[in-house]
Amino acid sequence: MPQDHIGFYDPAVCSLKDFQELTTQQTSHADVPLASDVQKNVPIYAAQSLASDLAQERRRVLSEWAWVLGQGPGVFVIKGAQPNLAAIDQATETYLQIIAKEKAASGSGADHFAAAGSNDRIWNSLQKLCLTAPEVFAQYFASPMIDAACEAWLGPNYQMTAQVNLVHPGGQAQQAHRDYHLGFQTAEVSATYPAHVHDLSPLMTLQGGIAHCDVPIESGPTKLLPYSQLYRPGYAAWRREDFRADFEERYIQLPLEKGDAIFFNPALFHAAGENRSADIERMVNLLQISSAFGRAMETVDRTAMCLAVFDALKAAQMDEVSLDAVIASTAEGYSFPTNLDSDPPVGGLAPRTQQALLKEAVLSGWDKTTLATELAAMAERQKA
Incomplete structure (x- = not known):
């Protein structure tokens, strides 16, 4: 049977040779003309110089990034994606307070693909930052570059989630893996999904990270194998020792x-690196962004977030592009699922979204009581 006609993937028949042929490709600057540099096969984009292109030729930028993530090396870096370093420092301080509070309450546990004690993790750092420090949250997510990167792979109305990972000096590396959805299933469960669902899984999420400090190589930035997302049976192969050994021989770090x-791309073979430094507390806010058409890994109370950040958004008086970026990371952007008896489409094919409601509230100068009333009414209409 031709490879393209295989209905299910079996780890036993995965070909390391085919995997190596795909992952020895080279990225040329002609492939990524908007990049300022290509390092170790990875396109590097300078946010400051790319800003005018994003404003004037947005689809050109998004198309290049989509190619990189899908058919190209599978990874790119945006230098200065969040230039507001004060907002990052304020978010860092808030996250450290949250870590201390959570450790005092329950101690620390094992992380995905890493041993317990090597790091501190904040699950749902998105909501926790928003509710704890809404003014900081508003400035932190006011990044048109981050918003554009999410839209390039997932389209509009994506679902932002985030988890802070703080890796201490001496923190051990993760094992090579792929990520959510099929990457978070056992090998046996993953094998029950048809091959075409293995193709679908990477289209449902985007992996990202915002550096909260300088991350030199000795501190263990993410280990990556460019082009490895192209190996279609990769969700069946990544647990095999020969594939992991090959990854360890050929991975790159930036x-x-x-x-x-x-x-x-979540299908890229990757793993957090070992923190070999003596004194660098490596903090990265890991972004896991989901398609409007998929299911996010974490439950997020977006109504509570809308109410928490509302006054900060009104006071910030930011430009509309930045406002849209914050709202995209805050409110629900998709109309469904809903109850079409009580929440029918008005003036279109889909009911109004929470994002549209929050934006109107900010631009029209509502008070928080009015917003709370309208959000509650929207939630009531959506109930079965």
Whole structure:
């Protein structure tokens, strides 16, 4: 049977040779003309110089990034994606307070693909930052570059989630893996999904990270194998020892500076690196962004977030592009699921979204009581 006609993937028949042929490709600057540099096969984009292209030729930028993530090396870096370093520092301080509070309450546990004690993790750091420090949250997510990267792979109305990972000096590396959805299933469960669902899974999420400090190589930035997302049976192969050994021989790492962002296809073979430094507490806010058409990994109370950040958004008086970026990371952007008896489409094919409601509230100068009333009414209409 031709490879393209295989209905299900079996780890036993995965070909390391085919995997190696795909992952020895080279990225040329002609492939990524908007990039300022290509390092170790990874396109590097300078946010400051790319800003005019994003404003004037947005679809050209998004198309290039979509190619990189899908057919290209599978990963790119945006230098200075969040240039507001004060907002990052304020978010860092808030996250450290949250870590201390959570450790005092329950101690620390094991992380995905890493041993317990090597790091501190904040699950749902998105909502926790928003509710704890809404003014900081508003400035932190006011990044048109991050918003554009999410839209390039997932389209509009994506669902932002985030988890902070703080890796201490001496923190051990993760094992090579793929990520959510099928990457978070056992090998046995993953094998029950048809091959075409293995193709679908990477289209449902985007992995990203915002550096909260300078991340030199010795501190263990993410280990990556460019082009490995192209190996279609990769969700069946990544647990095999020969594939993991090949990854360990050929992975690359890129240093990051505070405010840089990295984005990669969730099917890319990757793993957090070992923190070999003596004194660098490596903090990265890991973004896991989901398609409007998929299911996010974490439950997020977006109504509570809308109410928490509302006054900060009114006071910030930011430009509309930045406002849209914050709202995209805050409110629900998709109309469904809903109850079409009580929440029918008005003036279109889909009911109004929470994002549209929050934006109107900010631009029209509503008070929080009015917003709370309208959000509650929207939630009531959506109930079965």
